[in-house]
Amino acid sequence: xxxxxxxxxxxxxxxxxxxxxxxxxxxxxxxxxxxxxxxxxxxxxxxxxxxxxxxxxxxxxxxxxxxxxxxxxxxxxxxxxxxxxxxxxxxxxxxxxxxxxxxxxxxxxxxxxxxxxxxxxxxxxxxxxxxxxxxxxxxxxxxxxxxxxxxxxxxxxxxxxxxxxxxxxxxxxxxxxxxxxxxxxxxxxxxxxxxxxxxxxxxxxxxxxxxxxxxxxxxxxxxxxxxxxxxxxxxxxxxxxxxxxxxxxxxxxxxxxxxxxxxxxxxxxxxxxxxxxxxxxxxxxxxxxxxxxxxxxxxxxxxxxxxxxxxxxxxxxxxxxxxxxxxxxxxxxxxxxxxxxxxxxxxxxxxxxxxxxxxxxxxxxxxxxxxxxxxxxxxxxxxxxxxxxxxxxxxxxxxxxxxxxxxxxxxxxxxxxxxxxxxxxxxxxxxxxxxxxxx
Amino acid sequence: xxxxxxxxxxxxxxxxxxxxxxxxxxxxxxxxxxxxxxxxxxxxxxxxxxxxxxxxxxxxxxxxxxxxxxxxxxxxxxxxxxxxxxxxxxxxxxxxxxxxxxxxxxxxxxxxxxxxxxxxxxxxxxxxxxxxxxxxxxxxxxxxxxxxxxxxxxxxxxxxxxxxxxxxxxxxxxxxxxxxxxxxxxxxxxxxxxxxxxxxxxxxxxxxxxxxxxxxxxxxxxxxxxxxxxxxxxxxxxxxxxxxxxxxxxxxxxxxxxxxxxxxxxxxxxxxxxxxxxxxxxxxxxxxxxxxxxxxxxxxxxxxxxxxxxxxxxxxxxxxxxxxxxxxxxxxxxxxxxxxxxxxxxxxxxxxxxxxxxxxxxxxxxxxxxxxxxxxxxxxxxxxxxxxxxxxxxxxxxxxxxxxxxxxxxxxxxxxxxxxxxxxxxxxxxxxxxxxxxx
Numbered sequence: 001x002x003x004x005x006x007x008x009x010x011x012x013x014x015x016x017x018x019x020x021x022x023x024x025x026x027x028x029x030x031x032x033x034x035x036x037x038x039x040x041x042x043x044x045x046x047x048x049x050x051x052x053x054x055x056x057x058x059x060x061x062x063x064x065x066x067x068x069x070x071x072x073x074x075x076x077x078x079x080x081x082x083x084x085x086x087x088x089x090x091x092x093x094x095x096x097x098x099x100x101x102x103x104x105x106x107x108x109x110x111x112x113x114x115x116x117x118x119x120x121x122x123x124x125x126x127x128x129x130x131x132x133x134x135x136x137x138x139x140x141x142x143x144x145x146x147x148x149x150x151x152x153x154x155x156x157x158x159x160x161x162x163x164x165x166x167x168x169x170x171x172x173x174x175x176x177x178x179x180x181x182x183x184x185x186x187x188x189x190x191x192x193x194x195x196x197x198x199x200x201x202x203x204x205x206x207x208x209x210x211x212x213x214x215x216x217x218x219x220x221x222x223x224x225x226x227x228x229x230x231x232x233x234x235x236x237x238x239x240x241x242x243x244x245x246x247x248x249x250x251x252x253x254x255x256x257x258x259x260x261x262x263x264x265x266x267x268x269x270x271x272x273x274x275x276x277x278x279x280x281x282x283x284x285x286x287x288x289x290x291x292x293x294x295x296x297x298x299x300x301x302x303x304x305x306x307x308x309x310x311x312x313x314x315x316x317x318x319x320x321x322x323x324x325x326x327x328x329x330x331x332x333x334x335x336x337x338x339x340x341x342x343x344x345x346x347x348x349x350x351x352x353x354x355x356x357x358x359x360x361x362x363x364x365x366x367x368x369x370x371x372x373x374x375x376x377x378x379x380x381x382x383x384x385x386x387x388x389x390x391x392x393x394x395x396x397x398x399x400x401x402x403x404x405x406x407x408x409x410x411x412x413x414x415x416x417x418x419x420x421x422x423x424x425x426x427x428x429x430x431x432x433x434x435x436x437x438x439x
Numbered sequence: 440x441x442x443x444x445x446x447x448x449x450x451x452x453x454x455x456x457x458x459x460x461x462x463x464x465x466x467x468x469x470x471x472x473x474x475x476x477x478x479x480x481x482x483x484x485x486x487x488x489x490x491x492x493x494x495x496x497x498x499x500x501x502x503x504x505x506x507x508x509x510x511x512x513x514x515x516x517x518x519x520x521x522x523x524x525x526x527x528x529x530x531x532x533x534x535x536x537x538x539x540x541x542x543x544x545x546x547x548x549x550x551x552x553x554x555x556x557x558x559x560x561x562x563x564x565x566x567x568x569x570x571x572x573x574x575x576x577x578x579x580x581x582x583x584x585x586x587x588x589x590x591x592x593x594x595x596x597x598x599x600x601x602x603x604x605x606x607x608x609x610x611x612x613x614x615x616x617x618x619x620x621x622x623x624x625x626x627x628x629x630x631x632x633x634x635x636x637x638x639x640x641x642x643x644x645x646x647x648x649x650x651x652x653x654x655x656x657x658x659x660x661x662x663x664x665x666x667x668x669x670x671x672x673x674x675x676x677x678x679x680x681x682x683x684x685x686x687x688x689x690x691x692x693x694x695x696x697x698x699x700x701x702x703x704x705x706x707x708x709x710x711x712x713x714x715x716x717x718x719x720x721x722x723x724x725x726x727x728x729x730x731x732x733x734x735x736x737x738x739x740x741x742x743x744x745x746x747x748x749x750x751x752x753x754x755x756x757x758x759x760x761x762x763x764x765x766x767x768x769x770x771x772x773x774x775x776x777x778x779x780x781x782x783x784x785x786x787x788x789x790x791x792x793x794x795x796x797x798x799x800x801x802x803x804x805x806x807x808x809x810x811x812x813x814x815x816x817x818x819x820x821x822x823x824x825x826x827x828x829x830x831x832x833x834x835x836x837x838x839x840x841x842x843x844x845x846x847x848x849x850x851x852x853x854x855x856x857x858x859x860x861x862x863x864x865x866x867x868x869x870x871x872x873x874x875x876x877x878x
Contacts, residue, residue: 001652001685002711003728008563009589011738012731020737046513048498051746052491059487074485078700112551112740119739123588124447145738149562150448213440246440261517263744272441289442292451298459299450299584300558301551301740305702305747307490 011148016141019397022378030385034423036410037391039194039366041256042333043414050259054314055307058087061317081306083294085110087313091252091266093321098227100241101250107270107290109297110304114224114253114265119146120293120300121220121249121267125184126152132176134186134217136164138398140194143187143222155183156400163193163200166207173215185218185249190239192225192365195398195409199363202236209239212247218271222251227324228413230335230364240268247271249289256366256413257323258312264304269293334366337412340420341368348428355435366413369395372431374438377404383430390426450587455580458836461817469824473862475849476830478633478805480695481772482853489698493753494746497526500756520745522733524549526752530691530705532760537666539680540689546709546729548736549743553663553692553704558585559732559739560659560688560706564623565591571615573625573656575603577837579633582626582661594622595839602632602639605646612654624657624688629678631664631804634837634848638802641675648678651686657710661690666763667852669774669803679707686710688728695805695852696762697751703743708732773805776851779859780807787867794874805852808834811870813877816843822869829865 005013027037059073066072076086085091088108095101111117125131129151135143137156147154155172158165169186176183188208190200200208212219221239229235240250250268258264269289297303319326342361345368349357359370376394385391395407410427412420444452466476498512505511515525524530527547534540550556564570568590574582576595586593594611597604608625615622627647629639639647651658660678668674679689689707697703708728736742758765781800784807788796798809815833824830834846849866851859 002713004715005712005726005731006715007566008712008731009566009735012563012734016738017734021734040519043510043514043518046517048494048513048516051494051516055487055490071482074487075482077487077490078485078698079482080479080694080699112744115741116739124451127446127448142738142741149735149738255519259517259746260519261745263740263742263747273444273447274441276443276445287444292444292447295451295456295460296448296588299455299581299588300554301702302554302581303702305551305744306700307698307750308702308744308747311746 011145014148015400015402016144016148020141020145023393023397026381026385027391030389030391033385033389033391034419034426035391036412036415036423036427037393038414039411040414041260042330044333044416045329050315051311054311054318057314057317058310061313077306077310081303083298083303084108084290085266085304085309086306087309087316088266090313090316090321094316094323095252095268097321098324099223099238101238101268103250103268104270107288108266108268109290109293110264110266110309111297112265112301112304113255113263114222114251115142115146116297116301117251117265117267118142118220118222119149120296121185121251121269122146122152123150123296124289124292125218126150130180130182131184132181133220134169134172134183136188136193137400138195138395139187140189140222141398144400153181154400155181157186159196159198161198162204163190163196163198164188164204164208166204166211169208169211170215173217183215183217185220186212187220187222189222189224191223191235192228192362192367194225195367195393195395196369197360197362197365197367200236205236205239205242209242209244209247213244217247219248220251221248224253224256225365227257227327228331228334228364228366230338230362233363235364254312257327258315262308262311264308264312267293334364334413336417337415337420338362338364338368340417341410341412341424344420344424345370348424349431355431357431366411368410368412370408370410372406372408373435375404375406376408380434388426388430390423390430392427450584453587454839454841455583455587459580459584462832462836465820465824466830469828469830472824472828472830473858473865474830475851475854475862475866476832477853478850479853480699481769483772483855484768489754490750493750493757496753496756497749500752516745516749520742522737522742523547523729524705524743524748525745526748526755527705529752529755529760533755533762534691534707536760537763538662538677540677540707542689542707543709546707546727548706548708548729548732549748550704550706550736551740551743552694552702553661553690554581554585555736555740556690556704556706557581557659557661558588559735560624560690560708561585561591562589562735563728563731564657565589569619569621570623571620572659573608573611573622575627575632576839577634577834578626579628579661580837583839592620593839594620596625598635598637600637601643602629602635602637603627603643603647605643605650608647608650609654612656622654622656624659625651626659626661627678628661628663630662630674631667631801631806633664634806634832634834635808636799636801636804636806639675644675644678644681648681648683648686652683656686658687659690660687663692663695664804666696666766667770667773667803667805669777669801672802674803693751696766697754701747701750703747703751706732773803773852775856776854776859777801777803777807779856780849780851780863783859783863784809787863788870794870796870805850807849807851809847809849811845811847812874814843814845815847819873827865827869829862829869831866
């Protein structure tokens with residue numbers, strides 16, 4: 001017997017999945033290529049002892065909290081546990097310390113990475129085929145993928161130098177409503193977005209909040225890179241920390257600031273939920289969107305591994321919630337790498353010279369976007385990997401139309417200075433060769 | 440602002456979710472009540488040192504496998520990882536040792552508990568509104584909940600003393616097809632089912648396999664309790680270990696045999712997947728259902744925490760894949776508890792006496808079902824909890840019609856002999872009081 005792929009859910013063969021598959025395969029087929037493709041944190045400070053120490057620290061914390069009830073400590077770490085998680089109070093403290101966000105611990109659901117938080121939020125908001133989610137294009141594939149799993153259309157909003165074109169956002173919302181759709185939320189990565197690297201200014205954030213209020217949608221604020229600010233200029237506040245933030249569902253990740261291998265993320269969903277008149281079920285008293293998300297989670301993953309939560313909990317305790325302090329070394333690496341990439345590009349593609357290559361200048365994060373003098377498709381990526389031994393991500397993978405564009409994303413967080421230098425040399429050789437063949 | 444619960448996905452206020460909520464609330468409101476309600480493993484042997492030892496053991500294993508490449512060991516445990524998991528080979532060995540199941544490690548996807556495996560499998564199989572899943576009623580709520588998350592109807596099949604009424608199964612399949620539905624799979628727990636405690640005999644398993652072949656559906660075999668066989672009589676083989684098992688998707692959990700707090704489960708999905716003529720995408724070569732499930736997982740939880748996997752991996756290594764041996768102490772507790780419950784019921788409700796109470800006699804697992812001389816609803820459970828300080832689960836929570844029934848489920852795995860004895864005394868007092876008031 002065999003199963004017909006066309007008889008399975010469309011997401012298994014969607015363009016997003018094909019993109020992911022293709023990019024994975026290229027990376028596997030050319031393991032010796034230097035990779036600007038992987039958006040992964042730096043591994044130079046990884047230490048397995050950290051896992052043991054964090055676990056012990058969290059158990060110590062549980063011991064204090066339970067008055068030395070060892071059976072309770074063991075049960076909390078090893079038994080099935082609370083659906084919303086066991087480090088929600090520590091996450092709330094971290095949010096206050098690092099982002100100035102005041103969140104009720106009960107409105108936090110600890111999830112299996114930010115991806116589960118994203119899925120659960122969309123699942124809760126997608127009631128029927130009229131519900132849609134707005135997202136700036138180019139868009140993080142995790143959002144597109146989660147939306148596909150719940151058959152929710154993503155309505156693309158134009159990007160701008162400030163991270164979102166708010167006029168276009170209004171147009172898209174109006175058109176969607178005219179078409180009978182309900183834009184339930186707008187997904188944004190306001191700080192050092194993936195893939196663009198762009199950050200939103202304070203005024204843009206304020207205007208976005210006002211639009212959300214006016215047009216009755218939520219803002220899904222995803223903030224994996226916020227702590228990795230690369231300049232001395234102050235960063236605007238998180239949208240969730242601003243006045244009027246009750247429309248913001250905040251999505252967090254410890255994959256970059258904690259330990260990726262713990263797979264711990266969370267969602268702050270403090271929006272009150274009520275039953276309107278005529279509803280079937282009883283009105284839940286004082287319930288929030290977090291409670292609804294937790295119900296869905298109980299049927300998706302039951303609860304997030306308390307052992308994995310304890311690893312992150314221990315790290316949060318060790319630094320008293322201050323992950324900016326905990327990541328001082330990493331932040332320096334990312335800042336230096338960003339500088340090395342920008343300077344290295346300047347050196348290899350001086351202004352006014354040919355081939356004419358330009359790039360944006362993010363003030364932090366993991367990504368830089370290059371604009372090349374030729375469009376880039378997957379075949380060119382394979383050529384680059386095979387012949388020049390350098391990998392990067394064609395930007396068309398972050399669009400839903402699959403159209404080849406002259407842009408690529410460079411991810412640099414995981415690299416050493418030598419790798420960046422060698423990688424940029426190879427990239428320059430590739431670009432020069434291609435430019436010559438296109439003229 | 441507030442969100443209208445009726446405008447969220449129906450699963451947040453479905454009967455299954457309301458059931459779960461109610462049962463959780465009763466347990467929270469009466470923390471001093473003895474609980475026959477929680478289907479949890481015994482905690483008496485829990486030891487936090489196990490976590491550290493298993494982690495170390497798994498790292499040692501990685502060191503050997505990588506020839507001492509410490510950077511690779513750290514990367515495997517702490518970085519983002521393989522979507523299908525890093526202990527798939529150890530799971531395959533465990534399946535061979537404990538269940539006689541031969542599985543290609545590449546056909547295994549390690550998941551966040553069995554619940555994620557269940558969700559992903561249903562998500563893959565539910566293409567559109569015609570797709571449905573068959574399940575014996577009363578049915579484990581995790582199946583109903585996962586089906587709700589993907590808007591997939593569950594078609595109930597009658598139970599029997601042998602765990603499934605195969606004549607009814609055929610009737611339900613024929614009727615579904617006549618109604619334009621596609622029954623894609625039949626969910627079963629062939630060993631010590633939840634909630635019924637019933638096991639299927641060998642012949643029933645064989646006939647079920649033949650029906651799956653004849654009517655072109657998959658079998659979803661969920662086996663969390665198989666190792667906890669309570670008698671000396673041999674257990675029939677897992678369906679996945681029988682001839683013709685290519686139609687079986689096998690769902691596994693380490694929550695009862697490993698450590699619940701690791702939240703590690705898996706799915707064996709070795710069914711080949713092909714593109715039929717006229718399909719849009721390219722035909723994936725040699726792909727299986729596991730590859731499709733992994734694609735969906737990459738958009739749901741990215742990958743299962745390698746730290747959590749390592750904890751289970753270390754335990755599997757310590758016992759060379761033999762979890763029966765690893766759980767010798769636990770199996771004895773469960774067997775003794777089952778005996779204590781059955782004998783204790785005999786003692787308190789002797790045959791021919793009133794009130795007339797009967798129960799089934801499972802040969803293992805975590806559950807026994809009692810039939811009382813009166814129907815049982817949630818109000819009675821609250822009365823039992825408040826006045827008699829004993830909790831149990833009304834069986835109607837495992838049906839989709841919500842109709843009160845005269846049956847309750849007793850879960851006994853997590854209890855001590857004293858707790859069982861006291862709990863049965865309280866239960867008997869409750870039953871006597873209620874019988875008196877009903878006559």
